[in-house]
Amino acid sequence: MSLAKRIIPCLDVDNGRVVKGVKFVDIRDAGDPVEVARRYDKEGADEITFLDITASSDDRDTIVHVVEHVAEEVFIPLTVGGGIRKLEDVRTMLNAGADKVAINTAAVFNPDFVKEASDRVGSQCIVVAIDAKQISADGEPLRWEIFTHGGRKPTGLDAVEWARKMVEYGAGEILLTSMDRDGTRMGFDIALTHTIAEAVSVPVIASGGVGNLEHLAEGVLQGMADAVLAASIFHFAEFSVHDAKAYMAGRGIEVRL
């Protein structure tokens, strides 16, 4: 009897379709987001995250409609990220039926935006998404840096310091993606996950690299993550969310079954 570790399927949405790329290239179509969300809900997902990767801002309305439709029939927490740059974007998503928004690049360019948003809608609605890459060489003490633009642009920001700063600014949760692992199916960057989870007082969602069910368990047991996020292993029906939960329960992890 205690708080369950969460399993969060993530849907990368491009122009209203679910896609999943390997290291942000080779994008494969994985279906209609409303249908996919419905399936995850039935399988027992604890939350669902939508990342809008639509390149053109003109097509942003598509994700709003997706969220509206999903929120009409799926009654679990919904998070939306991608292109959240101003307070109006936050409000639009919450009004469409999202419970939380994930702020990524905009936080890097304007940290005060996180403060402003959490002041206005409450920290519980604000997730700060952090994309980190290891920059220390072999044998050096581990260090990670924040990257933007899908892992292409370094920012000079240290990941641990940045995570702490974002919590101070009002982030209610950290969505932590390893850019070294994202799309590789090699498992989470456990050292990164553990380091950030220990450094901040708010829940940390581990992301990037899940290729099998043991990886999910590792994120919790070794990475100390409060929640684990995965995309491709669920999209192509390799494993259901229920399979993942049953596996984690078998590893002694408290889950909602």
Next chain:
Amino acid sequence: MSMIAVVDYGMGNLRSVDKALEHVAQSGQHVHITSKAEDIVSADRVVFPGQGAARDCMRELTERHLIEPVLQAAREKPFLGICMGLQVLMSRSEENDGVDCMGLYQGEVRFFGKELNKDQSIEPLKIPHMGWNNVTQTISHPLWHGIKQGSRFYFVHSYYVDPVNEAIVAGETSYDIVFTSAVACDNVFAVQFHPEKSAVDGLQLLKNFTLWDGQ
């Protein structure tokens, strides 16, 4: 036509509450998001949600002249408080250096951080308390109908209510400490978790509310 009023005071995501209620409402029931005192007074049932900081909630309620109508509804008709809508029913909250609340029930709203993480030998617990946790039903109540003992509901909060009168406790949850996660008294039922985001069991609770006569 009977009306379920969802009180809008600018705090929190009413859209979710509205959609979930629409999903379970009985035929002839109409769900209406409103910030008008007369709607709250004339509604058949009132849902009082809320998110954010206690200070902001109390300020918005005061500025919109909603304290009296909400209290009146809580005295006379089926009334469901959710999250902050439970907390502001108490006398006072520790949040924002102390905020006087509506005072329907005696008791404080306390911060988790004071009690949590005293034991340095174990991994510290995170605040907010966020995610799916078990609710132990401490009384039988029409709103628990069809929901299994110990079912999990979705929580997201950093403060919890500590009512003076233990007789109003309807549910308890453990997060290092055991805290009150549901309160029931006469025609009022109020919960710390989010039934509108708690999948099947949450919808069942909301459906029970749409059928409840407040007895």
